[in-house]
Amino acid sequence: MTRPIRIAYVINSVEGGGAALPVPSVAAVLRRLGAEVRIFALTPRDRRAVAPMEAAGLAVTVRPGGEKDHAAAARWLDRELRAWRPTVIWTSLTRATLLGQLVGLRLRLPVVSWQHAAFLKPANLFLLRRLNRLSRLWIGDSQMISDLTAERLGIGPDRLMTWPIFRADPDAMQAPAWKPGETIRIGTLGRLHPVKGYDVLIAALAMLPPLPVAWEVAIGGDGAERSALEQAIASAGLSHVRLAGYVDPASFLAGLHLYVQPSRSEGLCIAAHEAMQAGLPVLASAVGALTRSIDDRVGRLVPPGDPAALAAALADLLRQPERLAVLGAAGRERLLTHYGPATFEAAGKAILDRISTFQART
Numbered sequence: 001m002t003r004p005i006r007i008a009y010v011i012n013s014v015e016g017g018g019a020a021l022p023v024p025s026v027a028a029v030l031r032r033l034g035a036e037v038r039i040f041a042l043t044p045r046d047r048r049a050v051a052p053m054e055a056a057g058l059a060v061t062v063r064p065g066g067e068k069d070h071a072a073a074a075r076w077l078d079r080e081l082r083a084w085r086p087t088v089i090w091t092s093l094t095r096a097t098l099l100g101q102l103v104g105l106r107l108r109l110p111v112v113s114w115q116h117a118a119f120l121k122p123a124n125l126f127l128l129r130r131l132n133r134l135s136r137l138w139i140g141d142s143q144m145i146s147d148l149t150a151e152r153l154g155i156g157p158d159r160l161m162t163w164p165i166f167r168a169d170p171d172a173m174q175a176p177a178w179k180p181g182e183t184i185r186i187g188t189l190g191r192l193h194p195v196k197g198y199d200v201l202i203a204a205l206a207m208l209p210p211l212p213v214a215w216e217v218a219i220g221g222d223g224a225e226r227s228a229l230e231q232a233i234a235s236a237g238l239s240h241v242r243l244a245g246y247v248d249p250a251s252f253l254a255g256l257h258l259y260v261q262p263s264r265s266e267g268l269c270i271a272a273h274e275a276m277q278a279g280l281p282v283l284a285s286a287v288g289a290l291t292r293s294i295d296d297r298v299g300r301l302v303p304p305g306d307p308a309a310l311a312a313a314l315a316d317l318l319r320q321p322e323r324l325a326v327l328g329a330a331g332r333e334r335l336l337t338h339y340g341p342a343t344f345e346a347a348g349k350a351i352l353d354r355i356s357t358f359q360a361r362t
Helices: 025-031 050-055 070-084 094-107 122-130 143-153 198-207 225-234 251-252 270-277 307-318 321-339 339-362
Strands: 006-013 037-041 059-062 090-091 111-115 138-139 158-161 186-191 214-221 243-244 259-263 282-283 299-300
Touching: 006 025, 006 070, 006 094, 006 186, 025 037, 025 050, 037 070, 037 094, 050 090, 050 138, 070 094, 090 094, 090 122, 094 111, 094 122, 094 299, 111 143, 122 143, 138 143, 138 339, 143 158, 186 251, 198 225, 198 307, 214 251, 225 243, 251 270, 251 339, 259 270, 259 307, 270 282, 270 321, 282 307, 299 307, 307 321
Parallel strands: 006 037, 006 090, 037 059, 090 111, 111 138, 138 158, 186 214, 186 259, 214 243, 259 282, 282 299
Antiparallel strands: none
16 A cells, blocks of 8 residues: 655745745645645744744744754754655755755655756756756756756756746735825845845946936845945935835735846746736846746846846836836736646646655655
């Protein structure tokens, strides 16, 4: 008799954002289809992802260690998984994947590995390429990432599937349309890290010409770049730009008229898709899966790391504020078509069906 599928879902951290954010939605599909899922995090960071995971009914085990003690993390994971006895190890991001592969080899368990990032550090790319056979199945979090995974890791179609990591919610909070006389509220959301390009956004805002409308910008999120960004804002004299700290994404987005994603690199980019879900137009860098979700019908794309191009596109949108809600509505319709609940569920089922074949072989 085949054992029930028990998935040890191994993640780097329980930080409030990034790859941990969609875990409850992903796990909910797997659990509805009959799998048991438990989360194992290698380090805590800010722990903000724990509450939504536990609210979704997930058991979460967090190692109290750091981000560089890989040998200790591997020993911890080995002990935890020996005790819990999963039938599958499911990993997300490079550290979790490499350690999960090692433990999977020791415990003779199949490993399923997410790929999220459009950019990989050279050392990580080398290791993932050399060890790619230790994962029985690879999953791209968008078609773009699947294509990239096939190319850079040499993964064939027999070991590669796609599960777009964003599940659109038709009932999500909606942003109000801009009204004449209102200050246009512009926002962006993510960890304060150089990859997110907030320094590029600040430089672009400093280049904006005089405009016929008032505007303000809020950057939601925390991170190591906070002091540097505060200094850049002050040096540019941008009194109507603020760092909002950690925010509730749905409420934050529902208070905006325009969303900006100035990243230097992205995979799928959850935040930009959440903004589209809220009915916001999105001005974004042409990176990752954003190039497949955004065009002039729903927002604007600009080259990454180019403040002048970002400023020009932003000025163009701000000169036509009555168009913002029209672009946002078109983006929301596109998002619900491509990332709706039924599509999300079907992709998860296809992957769990594949995992079931691993069970039959063991």
